[in-house]
Amino acid sequence: MDDKPSPGLDLRHGFVHKIKKQLVKRDQSDKDFETEKMEIAKKQLAGMRKPTVRRPTQVTYCPPARRERSISASSSPVSTTPPDSSSSGDSDVLTAAGREPATCLTNGTTSVKKPPTEEMTTQRFPPASDKQVNMAGSVPLQMSTLANLRSSDQGSRLPAAKSVDISNYDIGGFGEEAQWYIRKALQDPTSLGKQDLCQVFNVLMWRAMEEPDYARTGAQLCHAIIQAEVEKEQYDCVPTRVFQSHLRLKLLEQEMEAETLHEQSVSAWVGFVRFLCLCYHVIRVRDSPLMTMVDSVFNCLSLLALPGPLKNEMQVDCLYNLLVQMGPSLDQTVPDKMEDLFALLRDRFLSFKTPPLARHRLLQLIELRSGGWQMEPGIQDYYSRSGKELRG
Secondary structure: OOOOOOOOOOOOOHHHHHHHHHHHHHHHHHHHHHHHHHHHHHHHHHHHOOOOOOOOOOOOOOOHHHHHHHHHHHHOOOOOOOOOOOOHHHHOOOOOOOOOOOEEEEOOEEEEOOOOOHHHHHHHOOOOOOOOOOOOOOOOOOOOOHHHHHHHHOOOOOOOOOOOOHHHOOOOOOOHHHHHHHHHHHHOHHHOOHHHHHHHHHHHHHHHHHOHHHHHHHHHHHHHHHHHHHHHOOOOOOOOOHHHHHHHHHHHHHHHOHHHHHHHOHHHHHHHHHHHHHHHHHOOEOOEOOHHHHHHHHHHHHHHOOOOHHHOHHHHHHHHHHHHHHHHHHHHHOHHHHHHHHHHHHHHHHOOOOOHHHHHHHHHHHHHHHOOOOOOHHHHHHHHHHHHHHHO
Protein backbone atom coordinates (compact mmCIF):
# COMPACT_ATOMS: atom_id res chain seq x y z
CA MET A 1 0.00 0.00 0.00
CA ASP A 2 1.52 3.31 -1.11
CA ASP A 3 1.69 6.17 1.47
CA LYS A 4 -0.05 9.24 0.08
CA PRO A 5 0.85 12.70 1.41
CA SER A 6 -1.72 14.30 3.72
CA PRO A 7 -3.66 17.01 1.97
CA GLY A 8 -3.33 19.22 5.17
CA LEU A 9 -5.86 21.56 6.66
CA ASP A 10 -8.29 23.12 4.28
CA LEU A 11 -8.22 26.81 5.15
CA ARG A 12 -11.27 27.40 3.02
CA HIS A 13 -13.41 25.39 5.41
CA GLY A 14 -15.96 27.32 7.43
CA PHE A 15 -14.83 26.25 10.94
CA VAL A 16 -11.32 27.70 10.27
CA HIS A 17 -12.82 31.15 9.63
CA LYS A 18 -14.85 30.78 12.83
CA ILE A 19 -11.69 30.06 14.85
CA LYS A 20 -10.00 33.17 13.41
CA LYS A 21 -12.93 35.38 14.37
CA GLN A 22 -12.92 34.01 17.93
CA LEU A 23 -9.18 34.71 18.33
CA VAL A 24 -9.55 38.28 17.10
CA LYS A 25 -12.54 38.83 19.40
CA ARG A 26 -10.63 37.48 22.42
CA ASP A 27 -7.65 39.75 21.76
CA GLN A 28 -9.91 42.76 21.48
CA SER A 29 -11.71 41.87 24.71
CA ASP A 30 -8.36 41.60 26.52
CA LYS A 31 -7.37 45.04 25.29
CA ASP A 32 -10.68 46.54 26.36
CA PHE A 33 -10.34 44.93 29.80
CA GLU A 34 -6.85 46.36 30.32
CA THR A 35 -8.00 49.82 29.21
CA GLU A 36 -10.97 49.74 31.56
CA LYS A 37 -8.71 48.58 34.39
CA MET A 38 -6.32 51.51 33.85
CA GLU A 39 -9.18 54.02 33.82
CA ILE A 40 -10.54 52.64 37.09
CA ALA A 41 -7.09 52.87 38.68
CA LYS A 42 -6.70 56.49 37.56
CA LYS A 43 -10.10 57.41 39.01
CA GLN A 44 -9.20 55.77 42.32
CA LEU A 45 -5.86 57.55 42.45
CA ALA A 46 -7.51 60.86 41.70
CA GLY A 47 -9.99 60.28 44.49
CA MET A 48 -7.20 59.54 46.98
CA ARG A 49 -5.45 62.86 46.38
CA LYS A 50 -6.29 65.47 48.93
CA PRO A 51 -7.28 68.87 47.63
CA THR A 52 -4.66 71.58 48.12
CA VAL A 53 -5.74 73.98 50.83
CA ARG A 54 -4.00 77.31 51.15
CA ARG A 55 -3.49 78.15 54.77
CA PRO A 56 -2.98 81.69 56.00
CA THR A 57 0.59 82.76 56.76
CA GLN A 58 1.44 81.99 60.36
CA VAL A 59 3.57 84.31 62.45
CA THR A 60 6.87 82.75 63.59
CA TYR A 61 6.94 82.08 67.32
CA CYS A 62 9.18 84.42 69.29
CA PRO A 63 10.23 83.48 72.86
CA PRO A 64 9.10 85.89 75.60
CA ALA A 65 12.68 86.86 76.43
CA ARG A 66 13.45 87.95 72.87
CA ARG A 67 10.01 89.54 72.55
CA GLU A 68 10.73 91.84 75.49
CA ARG A 69 14.15 92.70 74.10
CA SER A 70 12.76 93.67 70.70
CA ILE A 71 9.95 95.73 72.24
CA SER A 72 12.30 97.59 74.55
CA ALA A 73 14.79 98.16 71.73
CA SER A 74 12.09 99.55 69.43
CA SER A 75 10.69 101.82 72.15
CA SER A 76 14.09 103.29 73.00
CA PRO A 77 14.56 106.86 71.73
CA VAL A 78 16.58 107.13 68.54
CA SER A 79 17.96 110.39 67.25
CA THR A 80 16.55 111.32 63.87
CA THR A 81 18.60 114.47 63.30
CA PRO A 82 21.21 114.16 60.58
CA PRO A 83 24.79 113.96 61.88
CA ASP A 84 27.00 116.97 61.63
CA SER A 85 29.55 116.55 58.87
CA SER A 86 32.30 118.05 60.99
CA SER A 87 31.91 116.14 64.24
CA SER A 88 29.37 113.28 64.30
CA GLY A 89 30.20 112.10 60.79
CA ASP A 90 33.62 111.03 61.89
CA SER A 91 32.34 109.20 64.95
CA ASP A 92 30.33 106.76 62.82
CA VAL A 93 33.47 105.42 61.18
CA LEU A 94 34.66 102.14 62.70
CA THR A 95 38.34 101.95 61.85
CA ALA A 96 40.58 99.14 63.09
CA ALA A 97 44.28 99.52 63.67
CA GLY A 98 46.06 99.69 60.35
CA ARG A 99 42.89 99.96 58.22
CA GLU A 100 42.68 102.57 55.46
CA PRO A 101 40.15 105.41 55.89
CA ALA A 102 36.87 105.07 54.01
CA THR A 103 35.77 107.44 51.21
CA CYS A 104 32.33 108.80 50.40
CA LEU A 105 30.71 111.11 47.84
CA THR A 106 29.49 114.50 49.05
CA ASN A 107 27.80 116.90 46.60
CA GLY A 108 29.47 115.28 43.64
CA THR A 109 32.96 115.45 45.11
CA THR A 110 34.98 112.78 46.84
CA SER A 111 35.84 113.36 50.47
CA VAL A 112 37.89 111.20 52.80
CA LYS A 113 36.54 110.35 56.23
CA LYS A 114 39.17 110.82 58.89
CA PRO A 115 39.85 107.98 61.32
CA PRO A 116 38.60 108.48 64.88
CA THR A 117 40.78 110.61 67.08
CA GLU A 118 42.48 109.37 70.22
CA GLU A 119 39.74 110.89 72.39
CA MET A 120 36.97 109.08 70.49
CA THR A 121 38.94 105.82 70.57
CA THR A 122 39.22 105.92 74.36
CA GLN A 123 35.47 106.47 74.60
CA ARG A 124 34.66 103.61 72.24
CA PHE A 125 37.15 100.97 73.38
CA PRO A 126 38.46 99.95 76.79
CA PRO A 127 42.15 100.77 77.36
CA ALA A 128 44.29 98.21 75.52
CA SER A 129 47.62 96.82 76.61
CA ASP A 130 50.93 97.98 75.18
CA LYS A 131 51.42 94.71 73.30
CA GLN A 132 49.20 95.15 70.27
CA VAL A 133 49.80 93.64 66.86
CA ASN A 134 47.80 94.82 63.89
CA MET A 135 45.75 91.78 62.87
CA ALA A 136 43.74 93.63 60.24
CA GLY A 137 46.19 92.84 57.47
CA SER A 138 46.34 89.09 58.01
CA VAL A 139 43.01 88.48 59.76
CA PRO A 140 40.11 90.39 58.11
CA LEU A 141 37.49 91.44 60.64
CA GLN A 142 34.26 92.60 58.96
CA MET A 143 31.73 93.73 61.53
CA SER A 144 28.82 96.13 61.74
CA THR A 145 28.99 99.70 62.99
CA LEU A 146 28.86 100.59 66.65
CA ALA A 147 25.62 102.51 66.19
CA ASN A 148 23.70 99.34 65.30
CA LEU A 149 25.47 97.42 68.03
CA ARG A 150 24.64 99.95 70.77
CA SER A 151 21.01 100.20 69.71
CA SER A 152 20.60 96.46 70.33
CA ASP A 153 22.22 96.81 73.77
CA GLN A 154 19.57 99.23 75.02
CA GLY A 155 17.05 96.42 75.52
CA SER A 156 16.63 94.96 78.97
CA ARG A 157 18.06 91.56 79.80
CA LEU A 158 16.27 89.00 81.90
CA PRO A 159 18.93 87.68 84.30
CA ALA A 160 22.38 89.22 84.50
CA ALA A 161 25.20 86.85 83.59
CA LYS A 162 28.14 86.19 85.82
CA SER A 163 30.93 88.68 85.32
CA VAL A 164 33.90 87.32 83.38
CA ASP A 165 37.41 88.33 84.41
CA ILE A 166 38.80 89.39 81.04
CA SER A 167 42.28 89.92 82.48
CA ASN A 168 42.72 86.12 82.55
CA TYR A 169 42.80 86.00 78.74
CA ASP A 170 45.52 87.26 76.43
CA ILE A 171 43.77 89.42 73.84
CA GLY A 172 46.49 92.04 73.52
CA GLY A 173 47.64 90.63 70.18
CA PHE A 174 44.50 91.84 68.42
CA GLY A 175 43.63 95.30 67.16
CA GLU A 176 41.45 97.63 69.23
CA GLU A 177 38.31 96.78 67.27
CA ALA A 178 38.80 93.03 67.66
CA GLN A 179 39.50 93.44 71.39
CA TRP A 180 36.28 95.42 71.84
CA TYR A 181 34.19 92.71 70.19
CA ILE A 182 35.91 89.91 72.12
CA ARG A 183 35.21 91.71 75.41
CA LYS A 184 31.62 92.21 74.36
CA ALA A 185 31.24 88.51 73.48
CA LEU A 186 32.72 87.46 76.83
CA GLN A 187 30.34 89.70 78.78
CA ASP A 188 27.12 89.18 76.80
CA PRO A 189 27.19 87.21 73.50
CA THR A 190 23.49 87.89 72.85
CA SER A 191 24.22 91.61 72.54
CA LEU A 192 26.16 90.99 69.33
CA GLY A 193 24.60 90.18 66.00
CA LYS A 194 24.98 86.75 64.44
CA GLN A 195 27.51 87.92 61.86
CA ASP A 196 29.61 89.75 64.45
CA LEU A 197 29.63 86.76 66.80
CA CYS A 198 30.70 84.43 63.99
CA GLN A 199 33.51 86.80 63.04
CA VAL A 200 34.77 86.74 66.62
CA PHE A 201 35.26 82.97 66.36
CA ASN A 202 36.86 83.30 62.92
CA VAL A 203 39.43 85.72 64.33
CA LEU A 204 40.26 83.37 67.22
CA MET A 205 40.71 80.43 64.84
CA TRP A 206 42.85 82.42 62.40
CA ARG A 207 45.04 83.63 65.25
CA ALA A 208 45.58 80.04 66.40
CA MET A 209 46.52 79.04 62.85
CA GLU A 210 49.05 81.87 62.66
CA GLU A 211 50.52 81.13 66.11
CA PRO A 212 49.97 77.48 67.17
CA ASP A 213 50.99 78.36 70.75
CA TYR A 214 47.88 80.56 70.98
CA ALA A 215 45.54 77.58 70.40
CA ARG A 216 44.94 76.95 74.12
CA THR A 217 44.09 80.60 74.82
CA GLY A 218 41.72 80.61 71.84
CA ALA A 219 40.01 77.45 73.08
CA GLN A 220 39.63 78.96 76.57
CA LEU A 221 38.06 82.09 75.08
CA CYS A 222 35.62 79.94 73.09
CA HIS A 223 34.73 78.05 76.27
CA ALA A 224 34.06 81.29 78.16
CA ILE A 225 31.88 82.70 75.35
CA ILE A 226 29.86 79.46 75.10
CA GLN A 227 29.33 79.42 78.87
CA ALA A 228 28.05 83.00 78.76
CA GLU A 229 25.85 82.14 75.78
CA VAL A 230 24.33 79.12 77.54
CA GLU A 231 23.65 81.14 80.67
CA LYS A 232 22.02 83.97 78.74
CA GLU A 233 19.74 81.62 76.80
CA GLN A 234 18.74 79.33 79.64
CA TYR A 235 15.32 81.02 79.82
CA ASP A 236 14.69 80.92 76.06
CA CYS A 237 12.22 78.33 74.78
CA VAL A 238 14.36 77.70 71.68
CA PRO A 239 18.06 78.47 72.40
CA THR A 240 19.96 79.49 69.28
CA ARG A 241 23.55 78.90 70.47
CA VAL A 242 24.90 80.96 67.55
CA PHE A 243 28.55 80.85 68.63
CA GLN A 244 28.53 77.12 69.45
CA SER A 245 26.83 76.20 66.16
CA HIS A 246 29.21 78.33 64.11
CA LEU A 247 32.19 76.83 65.93
CA ARG A 248 31.20 73.30 64.93
CA LEU A 249 30.36 74.20 61.32
CA LYS A 250 33.52 76.27 60.76
CA LEU A 251 35.81 73.62 62.21
CA LEU A 252 34.14 70.95 60.08
CA GLU A 253 34.48 73.11 56.99
CA GLN A 254 38.17 73.71 57.67
CA GLU A 255 38.71 70.01 58.36
CA MET A 256 37.36 69.13 54.91
CA GLU A 257 40.09 71.34 53.41
CA ALA A 258 42.83 69.69 55.47
CA GLU A 259 44.84 68.50 52.47
CA THR A 260 44.89 71.95 50.88
CA LEU A 261 45.78 73.61 54.17
CA HIS A 262 48.63 71.15 54.78
CA GLU A 263 50.08 71.83 51.33
CA GLN A 264 49.91 75.60 51.83
CA SER A 265 51.42 75.80 55.32
CA VAL A 266 52.44 73.09 57.76
CA SER A 267 52.47 75.60 60.61
CA ALA A 268 48.87 76.67 59.89
CA TRP A 269 47.79 73.02 59.70
CA VAL A 270 49.42 72.25 63.07
CA GLY A 271 47.79 75.33 64.58
CA PHE A 272 44.38 74.27 63.31
CA VAL A 273 44.75 70.72 64.67
CA ARG A 274 45.84 72.02 68.07
CA PHE A 275 42.94 74.49 68.16
CA LEU A 276 40.35 71.87 67.16
CA CYS A 277 41.57 69.26 69.65
CA LEU A 278 41.90 71.75 72.50
CA CYS A 279 38.41 73.09 71.80
CA TYR A 280 37.10 69.58 72.36
CA HIS A 281 39.30 69.16 75.43
CA VAL A 282 38.53 72.54 77.06
CA ILE A 283 34.93 73.37 76.11
CA ARG A 284 32.26 71.97 78.40
CA VAL A 285 28.52 72.55 78.04
CA ARG A 286 26.77 71.66 81.30
CA ASP A 287 29.84 69.66 82.37
CA SER A 288 29.81 67.58 79.16
CA PRO A 289 32.20 67.74 76.19
CA LEU A 290 31.06 68.41 72.65
CA MET A 291 30.71 64.79 71.52
CA THR A 292 29.93 65.91 67.96
CA MET A 293 33.62 66.81 67.63
CA VAL A 294 34.97 63.35 68.51
CA ASP A 295 35.17 62.14 64.91
CA SER A 296 36.95 65.32 63.81
CA VAL A 297 39.49 64.97 66.63
CA PHE A 298 40.41 61.39 65.70
CA ASN A 299 40.48 62.20 61.99
CA CYS A 300 43.07 64.92 62.61
CA LEU A 301 45.12 62.72 64.95
CA SER A 302 45.08 59.92 62.36
CA LEU A 303 46.30 62.36 59.69
CA LEU A 304 49.22 63.31 61.94
CA ALA A 305 50.09 59.60 62.21
CA LEU A 306 50.53 59.15 58.44
CA PRO A 307 54.03 58.39 57.11
CA GLY A 308 54.42 61.86 55.57
CA PRO A 309 53.64 63.97 58.68
CA LEU A 310 55.79 61.65 60.85
CA LYS A 311 58.82 62.90 58.94
CA ASN A 312 58.17 66.44 60.17
CA GLU A 313 59.33 67.24 63.70
CA MET A 314 56.67 69.89 64.32
CA GLN A 315 53.83 67.50 63.47
CA VAL A 316 55.35 64.69 65.57
CA ASP A 317 55.58 66.99 68.59
CA CYS A 318 52.00 68.14 68.01
CA LEU A 319 50.73 64.53 67.98
CA TYR A 320 52.70 63.68 71.13
CA ASN A 321 51.62 66.77 73.11
CA LEU A 322 47.95 66.40 72.19
CA LEU A 323 47.78 62.74 73.19
CA VAL A 324 49.58 63.44 76.47
CA GLN A 325 47.04 66.16 77.31
CA MET A 326 43.89 64.46 75.99
CA GLY A 327 44.75 60.78 76.30
CA PRO A 328 43.27 60.06 79.76
CA SER A 329 39.92 61.73 78.99
CA LEU A 330 39.68 60.12 75.54
CA ASP A 331 40.36 56.69 77.04
CA GLN A 332 37.38 57.17 79.34
CA THR A 333 34.91 58.60 76.82
CA VAL A 334 35.78 56.74 73.58
CA PRO A 335 38.03 53.74 74.38
CA ASP A 336 37.22 51.97 71.09
CA LYS A 337 38.51 54.84 68.99
CA MET A 338 41.63 55.06 71.14
CA GLU A 339 42.32 51.36 70.54
CA ASP A 340 42.08 51.90 66.79
CA LEU A 341 44.35 54.96 66.95
CA PHE A 342 47.04 53.21 69.00
CA ALA A 343 46.89 50.17 66.73
CA LEU A 344 47.81 52.57 63.92
CA LEU A 345 50.59 54.09 66.04
CA ARG A 346 52.04 50.62 66.78
CA ASP A 347 52.09 49.84 63.06
CA ARG A 348 53.94 53.10 62.39
CA PHE A 349 56.43 52.31 65.16
CA LEU A 350 57.20 48.88 63.68
CA SER A 351 57.69 50.32 60.19
CA PHE A 352 61.34 50.82 59.21
CA LYS A 353 60.34 53.80 57.06
CA THR A 354 59.44 55.82 60.17
CA PRO A 355 62.25 58.21 61.22
CA PRO A 356 64.07 57.46 64.51
CA LEU A 357 62.72 60.54 66.32
CA ALA A 358 59.13 59.68 65.39
CA ARG A 359 59.62 56.05 66.51
CA HIS A 360 61.05 57.33 69.80
CA ARG A 361 57.95 59.51 70.37
CA LEU A 362 55.54 56.75 69.38
CA LEU A 363 57.20 54.26 71.73
CA GLN A 364 56.97 56.79 74.55
CA LEU A 365 53.23 57.25 73.87
CA ILE A 366 52.61 53.48 73.77
CA GLU A 367 54.45 52.93 77.04
CA LEU A 368 52.74 55.91 78.67
CA ARG A 369 49.28 54.59 77.81
CA SER A 370 50.13 51.05 78.92
CA GLY A 371 51.09 52.49 82.32
CA GLY A 372 47.76 54.26 82.81
CA TRP A 373 49.12 57.59 81.48
CA GLN A 374 51.72 57.69 84.22
CA MET A 375 55.46 57.14 83.91
CA GLU A 376 58.13 56.65 86.51
CA PRO A 377 60.71 59.45 86.85
CA GLY A 378 63.60 57.20 85.81
CA ILE A 379 61.91 56.14 82.59
CA GLN A 380 60.92 59.73 81.89
CA ASP A 381 64.55 60.84 82.27
CA TYR A 382 65.67 58.09 79.90
CA TYR A 383 63.26 59.26 77.20
CA SER A 384 64.32 62.88 77.73
CA ARG A 385 68.03 62.07 77.31
CA SER A 386 67.51 59.83 74.29
CA GLY A 387 65.24 62.43 72.68
CA LYS A 388 67.91 65.12 73.03
CA GLU A 389 70.47 62.79 71.48
CA LEU A 390 68.22 62.10 68.48
CA ARG A 391 67.62 65.80 67.97
CA GLY A 392 71.36 66.31 67.93
